[in-house]
Amino acid sequence: MPAFAMDFHVITLFPQMFDSVLGCALLRRAISAGLVSITFHPLRDHGLGRYRQVDDTPYGGGSGMVMRPEPLVNAIEAVTAKHPGLWRVLLTPQGDRLEQPLVNRLAQRRTGLLLVAGRYEGVDERVRSWVDQEISIGDYVLSGGELAAMVVIEAVARLVPGALGNSESLAEESFSTGLLEGPQYTRPREFRGVRVPEVLLSGDHARIRAWRESAALKRTAERRRDLLERRDHTPRG
Numbered sequence: 001m002p003a004f005a006m007d008f009h010v011i012t013l014f015p016q017m018f019d020s021v022l023g024c025a026l027l028r029r030a031i032s033a034g035l036v037s038i039t040f041h042p043l044r045d046h047g048l049g050r051y052r053q054v055d056d057t058p059y060g061g062g063s064g065m066v067m068r069p070e071p072l073v074n075a076i077e078a079v080t081a082k083h084p085g086l087w088r089v090l091l092t093p094q095g096d097r098l099e100q101p102l103v104n105r106l107a108q109r110r111t112g113l114l115l116v117a118g119r120y121e122g123v124d125e126r127v128r129s130w131v132d133q134e135i136s137i138g139d140y141v142l143s144g145g146e147l148a149a150m151v152v153i154e155a156v157a158r159l160v161p162g163a164l165g166n167s168e169s170l171a172e173e174s175f176s177t178g179l180l181e182g183p184q185y186t187r188p189r190e191f192r193g194v195r196v197p198e199v200l201l202s203g204d205h206a207r208i209r210a211w212r213e214s215a216a217l218k219r220t221a222e223r224r225r226d227l228l229e230r231r232d233h234t235p236r237g
Contacts, residue, residue: 006160007112008038008153009086011075013054013119015040017146021153030163038153041079046071055120064121072127076116085111088131089152091145092118095134098152102135106152107159115152117145178231180224182215 010018021027022038030036044052048070055065080086087109096102106113116131128134137148157163185196199211220227 005034006036006107006109006157007083007086008036008156009041009079009083009112009114010038010117010149010153011041011043011072011079011114012117012144012146012149013043014144014146015042018150021150024154026163027154027157030157030160033162035160035162036157041075043071043075046074046078058121062121066121067118067123067127069124069126072116072118072123073130076114076130079114083112083114086114087111087133088114088116090116090118090123090128090131090134091136091148091152092122092134093136093139093141095136098135098137098148098155103152103155104159107156113152113156115145115149117149119144177216178227179216179220180227182212182219 012018018038018040022031027036027038031038043054047054048068053068054071055067058064058066076088080088087106089106116127135148135152137151142148185200189196189201197211199207202208217228
């Protein structure tokens with residue numbers, strides 16, 4: 001049995017939206033190996049009345065519908081009663097921005113994650129009292145939290161030991177060191193007049209490492225200077 005597994009639980013109106021993600025190579029392998037488990041909890045099961053209602057018109061007027069607190073809270077309580085210790089996350093544009101340091105912290109939640117995917121114009125404010133954290137994947141609007149939940153699952157699952165074929169690649173990826181990843185090359189050595197930098201063909205690992213570090217710094221300065229500024233202000237030691 002693997003030494004570590006990450007359990008994801010998702011409360012959603014549309015569990016079928018996740019089919020394509022579960023079929024991707026990384027998650028499929030991780031699930032088959034027992035490194036990751038993903039369980040879906042249909043919110044409609046906790047809907048109200050004959051038609052399993054989960055939303056209603058907003059108090060004070062306004063367009064759209066708001067998700068009622070009863071189905072969401074009942075679903076959260078039902079899941080956590082069976083799986084105590086889950087870190088409860090509401091996917092919302094108002095939450096903490098999902099960046100690599102946050103992904104790293106989520107991956108350390110050994111008791112697992114419960115992801116709550118809202119819909120419509122949002123959730124009743126009182127639902128926020130039943131979650132531990134709110135997370136946003138960016139400053140834009142989606143129709144629901146399902147796509148955001150997929151992003152969280154993919155980002156966190158990659159950090160589960162054994163999920164990636166080559167764990168060393170984690171240390172070289174963009175944001176893992178606070179920088180963008182530098183240029184990458186593969187065969188052929190020359191393509192339409194553009195050659196692979198000679199240093200990468202030298203076999204000199206120290207030179208290659210230095211070149212990659214320099215290239216990463218240059219690319220970050222050109223495209224995401226904010227990352228360099230943030231890195232400069234990060235306490236050392």
